[in-house]
Amino acid sequence: MPEVPLGFIEMIVAAFITVMILSYVIGDNVLFRIATYLFIGIASGFAGAIAWENIVKPTLVQPLIDGGLAKLFSPEGALTFLIPWMLALFMLFKLSPRLSRFGGFPVALLVGVGAAVVVGGSITGTLVPQSMAAAGTLSPAIALPAAGEPLSVWLEGLISALLMIIATISVLIYFRFSAQRDPTGGARRSRIAEVFAYLGQIFIAVTFGVMYAGALMATIVILAERFQFLHDVVTRIVGGA
Amino acid sequence: MKIGTYLLWAAMAVGTGIIVLLGYFVQIDQIPADSLVGSIFELRLLIMGWAVLLAAVALGIGLFNLFLVHWTKVSRQGPGWKYSAILIVAFVLTLMLGLVLGPDSRVVLFLFNSIQLPAETSLMALLAITLSLAGFRLVAQRRDLISLVFVGTALLVLIGSGPGILSTEGLFFSFFAGLRNWLVEVVAAGGARGILLGVALGSIVTGLRVLLAVDRPYGE
Numbered sequence: 001m002p003e004v005p006l007g008f009i010e011m012i013v014a015a016f017i018t019v020m021i022l023s024y025v026i027g028d029n030v031l032f033r034i035a036t037y038l039f040i041g042i043a044s045g046f047a048g049a050i051a052w053e054n055i056v057k058p059t060l061v062q063p064l065i066d067g068g069l070a071k072l073f074s075p076e077g078a079l080t081f082l083i084p085w086m087l088a089l090f091m092l093f094k095l096s097p098r099l100s101r102f103g104g105f106p107v108a109l110l111v112g113v114g115a116a117v118v119v120g121g122s123i124t125g126t127l128v129p130q131s132m133a134a135a136g137t138l139s140p141a142i143a144l145p146a147a148g149e150p151l152s153v154w155l156e157g158l159i160s161a162l163l164m165i166i167a168t169i170s171v172l173i174y175f176r177f178s179a180q181r182d183p184t185g186g187a188r189r190s191r192i193a194e195v196f197a198y199l200g201q202i203f204i205a206v207t208f209g210v211m212y213a214g215a216l217m218a219t220i221v222i223l224a225e226r227f228q229f230l231h232d233v234v235t236r237i238v239g240g241a
Numbered sequence: 242m243k244i245g246t247y248l249l250w251a252a253m254a255v256g257t258g259i260i261v262l263l264g265y266f267v268q269i270d271q272i273p274a275d276s277l278v279g280s281i282f283e284l285r286l287l288i289m290g291w292a293v294l295l296a297a298v299a300l301g302i303g304l305f306n307l308f309l310v311h312w313t314k315v316s317r318q319g320p321g322w323k324y325s326a327i328l329i330v331a332f333v334l335t336l337m338l339g340l341v342l343g344p345d346s347r348v349v350l351f352l353f354n355s356i357q358l359p360a361e362t363s364l365m366a367l368l369a370i371t372l373s374l375a376g377f378r379l380v381a382q383r384r385d386l387i388s389l390v391f392v393g394t395a396l397l398v399l400i401g402s403g404p405g406i407l408s409t410e411g412l413f414f415s416f417f418a419g420l421r422n423w424l425v426e427v428v429a430a431g432g433a434r435g436i437l438l439g440v441a442l443g444s445i446v447t448g449l450r451v452l453l454a455v456d457r458p459y460g461e
Contacts, residue, residue: 021363039360041331049339112254119448120265164431171435207432209394219369
């Protein structure tokens with residue numbers, strides 16, 4: 001009996017899974033559910049194995065195997081080994097409803113670090129670069145015509161730059177962070193702010209429209225690739241290649 | 242006791258948060274010379290390492306909870322218990338194989354390549370259909386200016402992105418291609434910048450509320 005190559009079996013299973021998932025087009029059905037539950041199970045198991053292999057084992061287990069218990073009593077070992085062990089054990093208290101309040105300690109550390117990463121990342125990764133880019137939109141190089149530049153080209157650039165600035169500011173005004181409340185509980189804003197907020201809504205609609213079209217095109221490409229894959233599998237089986 | 246514990250947790254969150262935040266903006270070479278940790282930057286890395294470990298442990302707790310929920314469903318034979326049984330078998334099998342043989346082993350990669358990868362890709366492909374349906378439903382059910390701007394922009398971008406709907410040659414296509422470029426590079430870029438700045442400001446405010454212990458999502 002000829003040996004079936006692993007790649008061929010992999011391809012056949014992948015084709016079945018693809019058909020099972022795409023069967024959702026005709027409505028929620030048994031095949032789709034089996035495929036999704038199978039997918040969640042394998043993805044969860046894979047995530048657990050990756051977390052163990054790359055984080056938990058090198059931090060908590062490998063040092064114990066390499067250095068033994070003596071490592072616990074060194075100052076360096078206390079920081080890199082003993083404290084992580086204690087934090088992980090405290091975290092496991094979250095599994096018990098009776099003891100879960102003791103798990104608040106490592107959760108507090110996680111929340112504190114998470115909040116700091118969010119604040120630091122938002123400032124250095126978004127707020128400063130995007131503000132600088134917005135300010136640079138109306139730099140003298142764009143706002144003033146260059147020597148020999150046709151008036152129409154300069155005007156086009158200037159209008160585009162102004163539109164970008166108006167879009168950014170109006171969207172920010174739409175995201176009102178502070179406003180006085182009126183007796184009905186709604187936000188009270190000036191007439192100009194109301195107009196800019198509505199304009200901001202329109203710019204948000206345009207932005208989401210562009211994002212929607214981009215997502216639609218990308219997913220259509222993926223759908224076509226899936227059909228191409230199924231076509232290749234059928235061709236290979238029929239052709240006996 | 243309760244107040245003491247709560248203060249300890251708040252101090253933990255604020256202290257570690259400030260050290261990590263300082264690491265973004267301050268680079269001090271040495272704190273005290275006889276310190277175990279040489280600088281705020283190193284201390285920050287150490288705390289970040291603990292946080293990564295805790296995130297992995299939290300993931301483990303989440304996976305255990307997933308297992309328990311489906312195990313209960315199977316043992317009580319509740320609605321859809323057969324699907325839960327499939328999930329448990331797939332989860333335990335993949336986890337055991339991953340722990341024993343390693344996630345890079347041939348068997349685990351077989352499961353990844355033959356089931357997880359095609360399932361993820363096919364779910365993404367399904368989005369093409371669900372996104373189209375959602376677009377049509379939006380037009381049918383909400384006919385206000387904002388919805389029309391949204392759908393109109395999407396159509397213009399789709400037409401201008403060609404090929405497919407229009408031939409890529411001729412004045413008609415070049416007009417739509419130019420309009421698409423202008424929409425993407427000017428109007429949507431400005432709007433996206435506003436959204437990004439708004440999200441960043443919101444994240445900073447939320448993060449600072451946690452760092453100032455105004456919000457305490459780790460419990461009272």
